[in-house]
Amino acid sequence: MVQGSSNMSLIQVRELTKIYRLGDIDVRALNNVSVTVEQGESVAIMGPSGSGKSTFMHILGCLDTPTSGRYFLEDEDIGYLGRDELARIRNQKIGFVFQGFNLLPRTSALENVELPMLYNGISSRERRERAMMALKEVGLEDRWDHQPNQLSGGQQQRVALARALVNKAPLILADEPTGNLDTKTSAEIMEIFVKLNSESNITVILVTHEPAIAAYSRRTIKFLDGFIVGDTR
């Protein structure tokens, strides 16, 4: 079912195109993008504003669907999946980290981290334990009962990271995870990504505008006007 290659890559994207129709004009956010990412890679995606980075990440994260093209995640053809199957993929295989954290307000850090496990039938006791462990991994176990508005930006992003890794997803996608953070906090967050990648073999794909952040990744893909214009290791 995989065209061309028979080895099992984590991500295979073939001629992905995304067109937004705004009234009479078509905005081609992605143009025939093809790329392969292996399990355990760390990838930085760069490019000017409006070049299609976020659009690409949303499709990889099964949050959005392409206009045309195909996407295989662990050899599963995403294009054939229904809403609930996509939800299962997001739940089991993908952890998404957003620039704006996207935590539930008025909800403790622990409960935010537990959220993905609400949707795969894990007992409340195990949820508690695993969420606590994930918080420990991002160094925030002593703030487990704080609500997002009682946490700094860096701390909030750690909670989001803990939420992304709590279901042991093989892939973490991060769209400008340090975009709202200062240099020092950014470095701390990046250390966690590096640790997850090297120690747990989690594939990390992140979008950034800063070369210093991109430097934490072994591979850099450059976008321009919806095309991939560079792919260096």
Next chain:
Amino acid sequence: MRSALTILGIIIGVTAVIAMLAVGTGARKEIAKQISSMGSNLLIILPGATTAGGVRMGSGTQPTLSLSDAEAIQKQCPWVSDVAPIFSGIAQVVYGHQNWSTGVIGSFPNILVVRNWPLDSGRPFTQQDVKNATKVCIIGQTVVENLFGSSDPLGKIIRINKIPFTIIGVLSHKGQSAQGQDQDDTIYVPVTTAQKKLFGTSFPGMLRVIMVKAKSSEDLPLAENQINELLRQRHHIGRDRENDFTVRNLTQIMEAAEQSTRVMTLLLGAIASVSLLVGGIGIMNIMLVSVTERTREIGIRMAVGAKTWDIRLQFIIEALTLSLIGGIIGIIIGISGSKILSILAGWTTIITPFSVLLAFGFSGLVGMFFGFYPAYQASLLNPIDALRYE
């Protein structure tokens, strides 16, 4: 606060459901009680015809029922167990310095069986007393209170319309009738005594009413037919002429009484359904607002793996919680309201576990029904659109 306003409709609706059932069951119970206090399986035969509209014309004025009619019914109708003729009037009763005006009823000894009314003390008068028109009487509790206070009336002589009567029995307490009359304000005497000695009449043997007790409730229609035939024959009424008497089934009379409480029940039912509907729409509205306000939250939940029904259930449960809180408050208000109603208006109200369960179930149904649409809307959102919603 907004939620409190929203569930007001549910509260009113559930309160009305509870009140409706309380008034309904209470009235039914009360009527059943009154039927049994009147005596069960009763037929009442009145002189005079019934017009098509059911209004009796000149009732009691025509002397069409006689003692011999009553005796004939007793002898010739096998479905009838007891017959009690009634000849009654109002009389002045005097004992010592006390005097009291009351209804005096002349009848057979078995009137006590027919009316299902035991004696407190003493003995009933006998068939022999009827034959001899003896001046003996049985008196009700209200008469006892007004003439004797707390002293024992048995064996005392009272004057009824200036004629001395010996008290041989005292009736037990019976309370009010369906029409609100004090049933204990009465005196029973042998029917012949009433006819010959107390109330003069130009037609010897004339009766006001004949009360008949059928053997069982199934025999009631049979007994009614037999009586109709027998009396038509005795009164020489031709084939196509109307009866000069009316046979009434007591259950029919009670059904008419039940009709009026049914109107009340229907009214409350209408209030209940309208306010449950309004409450349901209110819940739907607040849930739609909530879905819009929490679009981002829905996006986040979808991003971490919430499926269609995870999202739907979340909002349905929220709607259900709102409506059930309204339901519980409504049940509390409904129960206390019914209590107050029964104290203020003197209605019997009965709250059964079934009615509480039904009201609770109704509020839950409303919550689920009206919560579904907002939940459905929420589940249709696109994850990325929901996440980017401002």
